[in-house]
Amino acid sequence: QSALTQPASVSGSPGQSITISCTGTSSDVGGYNYVSWYQQHPGKAPKLMIYDVSKRPSGVSNRFSGSKSGNTASLTISGLQAEDEADYYCSSYTSSSTYVFGTGTKVTVL
C-alpha cells in the first residue's frame, strides 16, 4: 500500500487561508468517505482534526475544514494562526481493510 501523496510544505501569512491536498487511488481516498486529517506539533502525538472527509471532532476550531473530489482530499485552514504551524497528515481507510497515511505536509506561518 503506497502512502498518499501530500505536498511537502505549504505556507501562508496570518489570517490567510491555505489548502493541503492528499491524493490517493480508487482503492483508498476515492473509494471511501473515510479520510481523516491529523495535526502534529514537534515532539507531540498527532491530533485528530477532521474525520469522515469533512467532520470536525468536538473542540476542533471551525477554521479547519475538509473536502474530497475523486481520489483527492483536501484540508483547508482559514484565518491562519501562528499555532497552526505544524505537520499535517491525511489518512484513509483502504479496500484491504487497512489504513494508509499521507506523506505529510509542513505548514509554515510566515
Next chain:
Amino acid sequence: QVTLRESGPALVKPTQTLTLTCTFSGFSLSNSGMCVSWIRQPPGKALEWLARIDWDEDKYYNTSLKTRLTISKDTSKNQVVLTMTNLDPVDTATYYCARSNGYSTGWYNFDYWGQGTLVTVSS
C-alpha cells in the same frame, strides 16, 4: 478521560523481537465499537499504520508487515500488546497506540493517541 500510554524497550538489537504494551484508561476494549491500533513514525518521517484489534477480537494488519506482527489484548488489564519479530534498523521509530471509537468519531480514524515510545534498533 481517555488516556493511552505505550511502554517497551528503548533499544533492541537487530533480529530480536520487540514487545510493546499499550495501557489505556477511560474506556474498555470489551465495549462494542472500541478498537486500538498501533502506528509508528521513523524519525523525521511519515506515520505508518501497523495493526488494529477490535472489541470482538477481530485483528487487522499492515499487509507489508503482516508476517512479522502479532496484536493481542488483555481486557482485564486494559492493555494491548504488539509483537514485531526480526527487527531491523529501519524499524527504528516512535511507536504510538491510538483508539478508534465506532460509536463516536467512527472506526476509520484515531481519536485518542498515546504520547509514543521511541524504539531504536541497533547492535
